[in-house]
Amino acid sequence: MFGHLFKKTFALAFIAFLGLHIMSAQQAPDYKPADENLKNREWFQDAKFGLFIHWGIYSTLGVHEWVMETQGIDIPTYEKLAAYFDPEDFNAEEVVLMAKNAGMKYITITSKHHDGFCMFDSKLTDWDIMDRTRYKKDVIAEMAEACEKHGIKLFLYYSQLDWHHTDFYPRGGTGLKAGRPNEGDWSKYLEYMNGQLTELLTNYGSIGGIWFDGWWDRKDADWKERETYDLIHRLQPGTLVGSNHHQAPNPGEDFQMFEKDLPGENKGGFSKDAKIGQLPLETAETMAQRWGFSLQDKGYKSVAELIHYLVKAAGYNSNFLLNVGPMPNGKVQQEFVDTLAKVGQWTQKYGETIYGSRQGPVLPQPWGVSTAKGNKVYLHIMDWKQREIIVPNTDLNIKSIKAFKSSSRIEHVNTPYGVVIRLPEDFRKEIDFIVELEINTKNG
Numbered sequence: 001m002f003g004h005l006f007k008k009t010f011a012l013a014f015i016a017f018l019g020l021h022i023m024s025a026q027q028a029p030d031y032k033p034a035d036e037n038l039k040n041r042e043w044f045q046d047a048k049f050g051l052f053i054h055w056g057i058y059s060t061l062g063v064h065e066w067v068m069e070t071q072g073i074d075i076p077t078y079e080k081l082a083a084y085f086d087p088e089d090f091n092a093e094e095v096v097l098m099a100k101n102a103g104m105k106y107i108t109i110t111s112k113h114h115d116g117f118c119m120f121d122s123k124l125t126d127w128d129i130m131d132r133t134r135y136k137k138d139v140i141a142e143m144a145e146a147c148e149k150h151g152i153k154l155f156l157y158y159s160q161l162d163w164h165h166t167d168f169y170p171r172g173g174t175g176l177k178a179g180r181p182n183e184g185d186w187s188k189y190l191e192y193m194n195g196q197l198t199e200l201l202t203n204y205g206s207i208g209g210i211w212f213d214g215w216w217d218r219k220d221a222d223w224k225e226r227e228t229y230d231l232i233h234r235l236q237p238g239t240l241v242g243s244n245h246h247q248a249p250n251p252g253e254d255f256q257m258f259e260k261d262l263p264g265e266n267k268g269g270f271s272k273d274a275k276i277g278q279l280p281l282e283t284a285e286t287m288a289q290r291w292g293f294s295l296q297d298k299g300y301k302s303v304a305e306l307i308h309y310l311v312k313a314a315g316y317n318s319n320f321l322l323n324v325g326p327m328p329n330g331k332v333q334q335e336f337v338d339t340l341a342k343v344g345q346w347t348q349k350y351g352e353t354i355y356g357s358r359q360g361p362v363l364p365q366p367w368g369v370s371t372a373k374g375n376k377v378y379l380h381i382m383d384w385k386q387r388e389i390i391v392p393n394t395d396l397n398i399k400s401i402k403a404f405k406s407s408s409r410i411e412h413v414n415t416p417y418g419v420v421i422r423l424p425e426d427f428r429k430e431i432d433f434i435v436e437l438e439i440n441t442k443n444g
Helices: 002-024 035-047 057-061 075-084 092-101 139-150 186-202 225-235 303-315 334-353
Strands: 049-053 106-112 153-159 209-213 240-243 256-259 281-286 318-324 368-373 376-381 388-392 398-403 411-415 418-422 433-439
Touching: 035 240, 035 318, 049 092, 049 281, 057 075, 092 106, 092 139, 092 334, 106 139, 106 186, 106 209, 139 153, 153 186, 186 209, 186 225, 225 240, 240 256, 281 303, 303 318, 303 334, 303 368, 334 433, 376 388, 398 418
Parallel strands: 049 106, 049 318, 106 153, 153 209, 209 240, 256 281, 281 318
Antiparallel strands: 368 376, 376 433, 388 418, 398 433, 411 418
16 A cells, blocks of 8 residues: 555656656757757668567457447456466567568567556556556566567557546547546646656657657547657657657658558558658558557468558558557467577568668569669569569669679560560569669769
8 A cells, every 4th residue: 555655646646747848848849859869760761671560468358359339348357367367478589589580680569558547667557567467567567678679679669649548538439338437637648748758758768759649549639749749859869759640740840651541552441541641651551451469360361462551651651550559468379489580581682671770662563562772673573474574764874784683684575665574484483573773883
Protein backbone atom coordinates (compact mmCIF):
# COMPACT_ATOMS: atom_id res chain seq x y z
CA MET A 1 0.00 0.00 0.00
CA PHE A 2 2.83 2.38 0.93
CA GLY A 3 4.56 1.71 -2.40
CA HIS A 4 1.39 2.52 -4.34
CA LEU A 5 0.87 5.80 -2.41
CA PHE A 6 4.49 6.78 -2.95
CA LYS A 7 4.18 6.08 -6.65
CA LYS A 8 1.00 8.14 -6.92
CA THR A 9 2.50 11.06 -4.97
CA PHE A 10 5.62 10.99 -7.11
CA ALA A 11 3.50 10.92 -10.23
CA LEU A 12 1.49 13.98 -9.24
CA ALA A 13 4.66 15.89 -8.44
CA PHE A 14 6.22 14.77 -11.69
CA ILE A 15 3.24 15.94 -13.74
CA ALA A 16 3.26 19.32 -11.98
CA PHE A 17 6.96 19.72 -12.76
CA LEU A 18 6.41 18.66 -16.34
CA GLY A 19 3.58 21.15 -16.80
CA LEU A 20 5.82 24.01 -15.65
CA HIS A 21 8.60 22.72 -17.88
CA ILE A 22 6.36 22.72 -20.95
CA MET A 23 4.84 26.13 -20.19
CA SER A 24 8.25 27.72 -19.72
CA ALA A 25 9.53 26.47 -23.07
CA GLN A 26 9.16 28.74 -26.08
CA GLN A 27 7.42 26.99 -28.93
CA ALA A 28 8.97 28.00 -32.23
CA PRO A 29 6.45 28.79 -34.97
CA ASP A 30 8.55 26.88 -37.48
CA TYR A 31 10.16 23.54 -36.75
CA LYS A 32 13.86 23.46 -37.56
CA PRO A 33 15.22 19.95 -37.01
CA ALA A 34 18.54 19.66 -35.23
CA ASP A 35 21.62 18.37 -37.04
CA GLU A 36 21.27 15.07 -35.14
CA ASN A 37 17.72 14.79 -36.41
CA LEU A 38 18.69 15.38 -40.03
CA LYS A 39 21.47 12.82 -39.68
CA ASN A 40 19.02 10.27 -38.27
CA ARG A 41 16.56 10.96 -41.09
CA GLU A 42 19.27 10.03 -43.57
CA TRP A 43 20.12 6.92 -41.54
CA PHE A 44 16.43 6.01 -41.51
CA GLN A 45 16.18 6.27 -45.29
CA ASP A 46 19.28 4.10 -45.65
CA ALA A 47 17.99 1.45 -43.21
CA LYS A 48 15.03 0.41 -45.39
CA PHE A 49 13.82 -2.52 -43.24
CA GLY A 50 12.45 -2.65 -39.69
CA LEU A 51 10.58 -4.98 -37.35
CA PHE A 52 7.23 -3.89 -35.89
CA ILE A 53 6.11 -5.57 -32.64
CA HIS A 54 2.51 -5.39 -31.39
CA TRP A 55 2.44 -6.94 -27.94
CA GLY A 56 0.42 -6.46 -24.77
CA ILE A 57 -1.95 -8.22 -22.38
CA TYR A 58 -4.46 -8.62 -25.22
CA SER A 59 -2.26 -11.47 -26.48
CA THR A 60 -3.61 -13.67 -23.68
CA LEU A 61 -6.98 -13.88 -25.46
CA GLY A 62 -5.41 -14.81 -28.81
CA VAL A 63 -7.81 -12.61 -30.78
CA HIS A 64 -6.02 -9.36 -31.73
CA GLU A 65 -4.92 -6.04 -30.26
CA TRP A 66 -8.39 -4.47 -30.71
CA VAL A 67 -10.21 -7.15 -28.72
CA MET A 68 -11.23 -4.78 -25.90
CA GLU A 69 -13.08 -2.66 -28.47
CA THR A 70 -14.44 -5.33 -30.82
CA GLN A 71 -15.82 -7.48 -27.99
CA GLY A 72 -17.02 -4.52 -25.92
CA ILE A 73 -15.03 -5.50 -22.81
CA ASP A 74 -15.41 -3.07 -19.92
CA ILE A 75 -12.40 -1.90 -17.91
CA PRO A 76 -12.92 -4.01 -14.73
CA THR A 77 -13.27 -7.16 -16.84
CA TYR A 78 -10.36 -6.30 -19.13
CA GLU A 79 -8.07 -5.57 -16.18
CA LYS A 80 -8.34 -9.23 -15.15
CA LEU A 81 -6.18 -10.14 -18.15
CA ALA A 82 -3.11 -8.67 -16.49
CA ALA A 83 -3.06 -11.46 -13.91
CA TYR A 84 -2.73 -14.04 -16.71
CA PHE A 85 0.03 -12.24 -18.58
CA ASP A 86 3.32 -13.84 -17.55
CA PRO A 87 5.64 -14.02 -20.60
CA GLU A 88 8.31 -16.12 -18.89
CA ASP A 89 9.71 -17.26 -22.26
CA PHE A 90 10.33 -13.74 -23.56
CA ASN A 91 13.93 -13.20 -24.57
CA ALA A 92 14.65 -9.70 -25.86
CA GLU A 93 18.03 -10.66 -27.27
CA GLU A 94 16.45 -13.55 -29.18
CA VAL A 95 13.92 -11.19 -30.75
CA VAL A 96 16.56 -8.61 -31.65
CA LEU A 97 18.79 -11.24 -33.26
CA MET A 98 15.81 -12.61 -35.20
CA ALA A 99 15.29 -9.12 -36.63
CA LYS A 100 18.98 -8.52 -37.29
CA ASN A 101 19.40 -11.84 -39.09
CA ALA A 102 16.41 -10.98 -41.27
CA GLY A 103 18.24 -7.85 -42.39
CA MET A 104 16.24 -5.42 -40.27
CA LYS A 105 17.99 -2.32 -38.97
CA TYR A 106 15.52 -1.04 -36.39
CA ILE A 107 12.67 -2.25 -34.18
CA THR A 108 9.44 -0.41 -33.34
CA ILE A 109 7.63 -1.89 -30.34
CA THR A 110 4.36 -0.94 -28.66
CA SER A 111 5.10 0.81 -25.37
CA LYS A 112 1.36 1.52 -24.92
CA HIS A 113 -1.50 0.49 -27.20
CA HIS A 114 -5.10 1.73 -27.28
CA ASP A 115 -6.02 -0.26 -24.17
CA GLY A 116 -3.71 2.04 -22.21
CA PHE A 117 -1.65 -0.82 -20.77
CA CYS A 118 2.03 0.10 -20.52
CA MET A 119 4.77 -2.39 -21.35
CA PHE A 120 7.23 -0.30 -19.36
CA ASP A 121 7.62 0.81 -15.75
CA SER A 122 5.61 4.02 -15.64
CA LYS A 123 5.52 6.04 -12.44
CA LEU A 124 2.38 7.82 -13.63
CA THR A 125 0.09 4.78 -13.43
CA ASP A 126 -0.08 1.29 -11.99
CA TRP A 127 -1.73 0.08 -15.23
CA ASP A 128 1.56 -1.34 -16.41
CA ILE A 129 3.54 -4.57 -16.66
CA MET A 130 5.49 -3.97 -13.44
CA ASP A 131 2.49 -3.38 -11.18
CA ARG A 132 -0.24 -5.59 -12.62
CA THR A 133 1.49 -8.75 -13.83
CA ARG A 134 3.45 -11.61 -12.29
CA TYR A 135 6.20 -11.01 -14.84
CA LYS A 136 7.25 -7.74 -13.18
CA LYS A 137 9.94 -6.96 -15.74
CA ASP A 138 10.21 -3.88 -17.91
CA VAL A 139 9.92 -5.13 -21.50
CA ILE A 140 11.03 -1.79 -22.97
CA ALA A 141 14.13 -1.78 -20.78
CA GLU A 142 14.95 -5.33 -21.89
CA MET A 143 14.49 -4.40 -25.54
CA ALA A 144 16.57 -1.23 -25.17
CA GLU A 145 19.46 -3.20 -23.69
CA ALA A 146 19.36 -5.89 -26.39
CA CYS A 147 19.05 -3.33 -29.21
CA GLU A 148 22.01 -1.36 -27.88
CA LYS A 149 24.09 -4.53 -27.62
CA HIS A 150 23.44 -5.60 -31.22
CA GLY A 151 23.44 -2.25 -33.00
CA ILE A 152 19.70 -2.04 -33.70
CA LYS A 153 17.89 1.27 -33.26
CA LEU A 154 14.85 1.20 -30.98
CA PHE A 155 11.67 3.06 -31.94
CA LEU A 156 8.67 3.24 -29.61
CA TYR A 157 5.03 3.02 -30.66
CA TYR A 158 2.82 5.11 -28.39
CA SER A 159 -0.97 5.28 -28.67
CA GLN A 160 -2.39 8.73 -28.14
CA LEU A 161 -5.79 7.04 -27.90
CA ASP A 162 -6.49 5.49 -24.50
CA TRP A 163 -9.58 3.37 -23.71
CA HIS A 164 -8.55 3.04 -20.05
CA HIS A 165 -7.69 6.55 -18.89
CA THR A 166 -10.64 8.45 -17.40
CA ASP A 167 -9.34 11.84 -18.57
CA PHE A 168 -9.44 10.82 -22.23
CA TYR A 169 -12.62 12.87 -22.54
CA PRO A 170 -14.68 13.79 -24.50
CA ARG A 171 -14.74 10.33 -26.04
CA GLY A 172 -13.76 9.71 -29.62
CA GLY A 173 -15.28 7.12 -31.91
CA THR A 174 -13.95 4.08 -30.02
CA GLY A 175 -13.77 2.85 -26.44
CA LEU A 176 -17.41 3.72 -25.81
CA LYS A 177 -18.14 0.42 -24.03
CA ALA A 178 -15.23 0.61 -21.59
CA GLY A 179 -17.46 1.92 -18.79
CA ARG A 180 -15.57 5.13 -18.09
CA PRO A 181 -17.38 8.02 -16.36
CA ASN A 182 -18.88 10.66 -18.63
CA GLU A 183 -16.49 13.31 -17.44
CA GLY A 184 -12.78 13.98 -17.55
CA ASP A 185 -10.09 16.62 -17.97
CA TRP A 186 -8.51 16.57 -21.45
CA SER A 187 -5.63 18.80 -20.37
CA LYS A 188 -4.73 16.34 -17.61
CA TYR A 189 -4.69 13.51 -20.12
CA LEU A 190 -2.26 15.44 -22.33
CA GLU A 191 -0.08 16.03 -19.25
CA TYR A 192 -0.19 12.30 -18.56
CA MET A 193 0.77 11.48 -22.14
CA ASN A 194 3.64 13.95 -22.16
CA GLY A 195 4.75 12.65 -18.78
CA GLN A 196 4.96 9.11 -20.10
CA LEU A 197 6.84 10.27 -23.19
CA THR A 198 9.29 12.00 -20.87
CA GLU A 199 9.78 8.72 -19.02
CA LEU A 200 10.38 6.85 -22.26
CA LEU A 201 12.88 9.42 -23.51
CA THR A 202 14.86 9.71 -20.27
CA ASN A 203 14.95 6.16 -18.89
CA TYR A 204 15.76 3.95 -21.88
CA GLY A 205 18.79 5.43 -23.60
CA SER A 206 18.82 6.68 -27.16
CA ILE A 207 15.42 6.33 -28.86
CA GLY A 208 15.40 6.30 -32.66
CA GLY A 209 11.82 7.50 -33.01
CA ILE A 210 8.34 7.83 -31.56
CA TRP A 211 5.63 6.16 -33.68
CA PHE A 212 2.31 7.78 -32.72
CA ASP A 213 -1.07 6.20 -33.38
CA GLY A 214 -4.64 7.00 -32.38
CA TRP A 215 -4.87 10.68 -33.27
CA TRP A 216 -7.59 9.74 -35.76
CA ASP A 217 -9.97 8.83 -32.91
CA ARG A 218 -10.43 12.53 -32.07
CA LYS A 219 -9.51 14.44 -35.21
CA ASP A 220 -11.11 17.68 -34.02
CA ALA A 221 -9.51 17.69 -30.57
CA ASP A 222 -6.81 20.13 -29.54
CA TRP A 223 -3.95 17.65 -29.21
CA LYS A 224 -1.39 20.45 -28.79
CA GLU A 225 0.85 18.39 -31.03
CA ARG A 226 3.64 20.92 -31.25
CA GLU A 227 4.02 21.00 -27.47
CA THR A 228 4.39 17.23 -27.50
CA TYR A 229 6.69 17.18 -30.52
CA ASP A 230 8.85 20.00 -29.13
CA LEU A 231 9.09 18.16 -25.80
CA ILE A 232 10.39 15.07 -27.59
CA HIS A 233 12.94 17.06 -29.58
CA ARG A 234 14.15 18.88 -26.45
CA LEU A 235 14.69 15.62 -24.59
CA GLN A 236 16.34 13.86 -27.56
CA PRO A 237 16.92 16.14 -30.57
CA GLY A 238 17.78 13.20 -32.82
CA THR A 239 14.57 11.28 -32.13
CA LEU A 240 12.33 11.07 -35.18
CA VAL A 241 8.63 11.81 -34.74
CA GLY A 242 5.92 10.30 -36.92
CA SER A 243 2.16 9.95 -36.59
CA ASN A 244 -0.15 7.40 -38.16
CA HIS A 245 -2.84 10.04 -38.68
CA HIS A 246 -3.37 9.12 -42.35
CA GLN A 247 -2.85 12.68 -43.52
CA ALA A 248 -0.05 14.83 -44.92
CA PRO A 249 2.76 15.45 -42.39
CA ASN A 250 2.27 18.14 -39.74
CA PRO A 251 4.91 20.61 -38.49
CA GLY A 252 7.27 18.93 -36.04
CA GLU A 253 7.12 15.49 -37.67
CA ASP A 254 10.22 13.85 -39.12
CA PHE A 255 8.90 10.90 -41.12
CA GLN A 256 5.62 9.86 -42.71
CA MET A 257 4.13 6.39 -42.45
CA PHE A 258 1.51 4.57 -44.49
CA GLU A 259 -0.53 1.75 -42.95
CA LYS A 260 -0.89 -1.32 -45.19
CA ASP A 261 -0.12 0.76 -48.27
CA LEU A 262 2.75 1.84 -50.45
CA PRO A 263 3.07 5.63 -50.61
CA GLY A 264 0.48 7.04 -52.99
CA GLU A 265 -1.78 4.00 -52.83
CA ASN A 266 -4.97 3.45 -50.85
CA LYS A 267 -5.58 -0.28 -51.13
CA GLY A 268 -5.80 -0.64 -47.36
CA GLY A 269 -8.37 2.13 -47.07
CA PHE A 270 -6.36 4.23 -44.61
CA SER A 271 -4.53 6.62 -46.92
CA LYS A 272 -7.33 8.55 -48.62
CA ASP A 273 -6.03 11.89 -47.33
CA ALA A 274 -2.38 10.88 -46.90
CA LYS A 275 -0.72 13.10 -49.46
CA ILE A 276 2.97 12.36 -49.76
CA GLY A 277 5.12 15.00 -48.08
CA GLN A 278 8.84 15.71 -48.29
CA LEU A 279 9.83 13.61 -45.27
CA PRO A 280 11.35 10.10 -45.18
CA LEU A 281 8.66 7.47 -45.83
CA GLU A 282 7.68 4.17 -44.25
CA THR A 283 5.04 1.57 -45.03
CA ALA A 284 3.80 -0.84 -42.34
CA GLU A 285 2.36 -4.29 -42.96
CA THR A 286 1.95 -7.42 -40.86
CA MET A 287 3.02 -11.02 -41.51
CA ALA A 288 -0.52 -12.38 -41.42
CA GLN A 289 -3.77 -10.39 -41.12
CA ARG A 290 -3.77 -9.15 -37.53
CA TRP A 291 -1.19 -7.03 -35.78
CA GLY A 292 -1.44 -8.54 -32.29
CA PHE A 293 -1.24 -12.30 -31.69
CA SER A 294 -4.25 -14.07 -33.20
CA LEU A 295 -4.55 -17.81 -32.68
CA GLN A 296 -6.81 -18.39 -35.68
CA ASP A 297 -5.06 -16.04 -38.08
CA LYS A 298 -3.42 -18.28 -40.66
CA GLY A 299 -3.23 -15.79 -43.50
CA TYR A 300 0.56 -15.98 -43.49
CA LYS A 301 2.35 -14.03 -46.20
CA SER A 302 4.91 -16.01 -48.15
CA VAL A 303 8.62 -15.30 -48.33
CA ALA A 304 8.16 -14.08 -51.91
CA GLU A 305 5.31 -11.73 -50.93
CA LEU A 306 7.39 -10.14 -48.18
CA ILE A 307 10.48 -9.75 -50.35
CA HIS A 308 8.36 -8.18 -53.07
CA TYR A 309 6.89 -5.77 -50.51
CA LEU A 310 10.36 -4.82 -49.26
CA VAL A 311 11.64 -4.26 -52.80
CA LYS A 312 8.56 -2.32 -53.89
CA ALA A 313 8.79 -0.13 -50.78
CA ALA A 314 12.37 0.76 -51.67
CA GLY A 315 11.26 1.46 -55.25
CA TYR A 316 8.69 3.88 -53.84
CA ASN A 317 11.44 5.55 -51.77
CA SER A 318 10.05 4.04 -48.57
CA ASN A 319 11.09 1.84 -45.68
CA PHE A 320 9.25 -1.40 -44.92
CA LEU A 321 8.16 -1.97 -41.30
CA LEU A 322 7.09 -5.62 -40.98
CA ASN A 323 5.03 -6.65 -37.96
CA VAL A 324 4.90 -9.68 -35.68
CA GLY A 325 2.62 -10.20 -32.69
CA PRO A 326 4.36 -12.29 -30.02
CA MET A 327 2.37 -14.95 -28.16
CA PRO A 328 1.42 -14.43 -24.49
CA ASN A 329 4.44 -16.48 -23.40
CA GLY A 330 6.73 -13.96 -25.14
CA LYS A 331 7.74 -16.15 -28.07
CA VAL A 332 7.30 -15.21 -31.71
CA GLN A 333 5.40 -18.04 -33.38
CA GLN A 334 7.57 -20.43 -35.35
CA GLU A 335 5.89 -19.72 -38.69
CA PHE A 336 7.11 -16.12 -38.51
CA VAL A 337 10.57 -17.07 -37.26
CA ASP A 338 11.05 -19.47 -40.17
CA THR A 339 9.81 -16.96 -42.76
CA LEU A 340 12.02 -14.17 -41.44
CA ALA A 341 15.04 -16.46 -41.56
CA LYS A 342 14.41 -17.06 -45.27
CA VAL A 343 13.90 -13.35 -45.89
CA GLY A 344 17.27 -12.88 -44.21
CA GLN A 345 18.91 -15.27 -46.64
CA TRP A 346 17.67 -13.06 -49.47
CA THR A 347 18.79 -9.77 -47.86
CA GLN A 348 22.25 -11.19 -47.28
CA LYS A 349 22.62 -11.84 -51.01
CA TYR A 350 20.73 -8.92 -52.49
CA GLY A 351 20.55 -6.29 -49.74
CA GLU A 352 23.18 -4.25 -51.54
CA THR A 353 20.50 -3.24 -54.04
CA ILE A 354 18.18 -2.04 -51.26
CA TYR A 355 20.13 -0.68 -48.28
CA GLY A 356 21.33 2.89 -48.70
CA SER A 357 19.40 3.24 -51.94
CA ARG A 358 16.82 5.75 -53.05
CA GLN A 359 14.01 5.50 -55.58
CA GLY A 360 15.55 4.92 -58.98
CA PRO A 361 15.09 7.12 -62.07
CA VAL A 362 12.76 4.52 -63.57
CA LEU A 363 9.44 5.02 -61.81
CA PRO A 364 7.38 1.92 -60.86
CA GLN A 365 6.48 -0.12 -63.93
CA PRO A 366 4.21 -3.14 -64.52
CA TRP A 367 7.32 -5.34 -64.31
CA GLY A 368 8.64 -3.89 -61.04
CA VAL A 369 10.59 -0.98 -59.60
CA SER A 370 14.04 0.55 -59.63
CA THR A 371 16.44 1.60 -56.91
CA ALA A 372 19.59 3.70 -57.21
CA LYS A 373 22.83 4.03 -55.28
CA GLY A 374 25.97 5.81 -56.43
CA ASN A 375 26.47 5.16 -60.13
CA LYS A 376 24.30 2.04 -60.08
CA VAL A 377 20.63 1.68 -60.96
CA TYR A 378 18.97 -1.63 -60.10
CA LEU A 379 15.90 -2.85 -61.97
CA HIS A 380 13.88 -5.28 -59.87
CA ILE A 381 11.83 -7.60 -62.10
CA MET A 382 8.90 -9.22 -60.30
CA ASP A 383 5.82 -11.11 -61.52
CA TRP A 384 6.57 -10.57 -65.24
CA LYS A 385 5.68 -13.10 -67.92
CA GLN A 386 7.51 -11.65 -70.91
CA ARG A 387 11.26 -11.77 -71.48
CA GLU A 388 11.46 -8.17 -72.64
CA ILE A 389 11.09 -5.06 -70.54
CA ILE A 390 11.40 -1.47 -71.64
CA VAL A 391 13.21 1.19 -69.69
CA PRO A 392 11.50 4.42 -70.73
CA ASN A 393 13.62 7.24 -72.06
CA THR A 394 15.58 8.91 -69.30
CA ASP A 395 18.69 11.05 -69.17
CA LEU A 396 20.72 8.04 -68.09
CA ASN A 397 24.06 7.55 -69.83
CA ILE A 398 24.23 3.77 -69.51
CA LYS A 399 27.70 2.26 -69.51
CA SER A 400 26.75 -1.40 -69.05
CA ILE A 401 23.79 -3.67 -68.31
CA LYS A 402 24.27 -6.98 -66.54
CA ALA A 403 22.55 -9.46 -64.24
CA PHE A 404 23.29 -8.56 -60.63
CA LYS A 405 23.56 -12.16 -59.43
CA SER A 406 25.78 -13.61 -62.17
CA SER A 407 27.38 -10.41 -63.55
CA SER A 408 26.65 -11.78 -67.04
CA ARG A 409 25.87 -9.31 -69.81
CA ILE A 410 22.20 -8.63 -70.54
CA GLU A 411 21.04 -8.23 -74.14
CA HIS A 412 19.58 -4.81 -74.86
CA VAL A 413 18.88 -2.40 -77.69
CA ASN A 414 18.25 1.33 -77.80
CA THR A 415 14.97 2.44 -79.42
CA PRO A 416 13.22 5.81 -79.80
CA TYR A 417 11.00 4.79 -76.84
CA GLY A 418 13.77 3.72 -74.49
CA VAL A 419 16.05 0.76 -73.86
CA VAL A 420 14.57 -2.67 -74.53
CA ILE A 421 16.16 -5.30 -72.29
CA ARG A 422 15.91 -9.02 -73.08
CA LEU A 423 15.99 -11.09 -69.92
CA PRO A 424 17.55 -14.57 -69.73
CA GLU A 425 15.22 -17.53 -70.13
CA ASP A 426 15.43 -18.57 -66.48
CA PHE A 427 14.80 -15.13 -64.92
CA ARG A 428 11.46 -16.31 -63.50
CA LYS A 429 13.26 -18.67 -61.13
CA GLU A 430 14.26 -15.66 -59.05
CA ILE A 431 11.89 -14.06 -56.55
CA ASP A 432 13.30 -10.77 -57.75
CA PHE A 433 15.50 -10.82 -60.86
CA ILE A 434 17.81 -7.83 -60.58
CA VAL A 435 19.34 -6.06 -63.55
CA GLU A 436 22.25 -3.75 -62.77
CA LEU A 437 22.78 -0.63 -64.85
CA GLU A 438 26.14 1.07 -64.48
CA ILE A 439 25.86 4.75 -65.29
CA ASN A 440 28.54 6.98 -66.74
CA THR A 441 28.96 9.97 -64.48
CA LYS A 442 29.59 13.44 -65.87
CA ASN A 443 33.23 13.16 -64.85
CA GLY A 444 33.55 9.59 -66.08
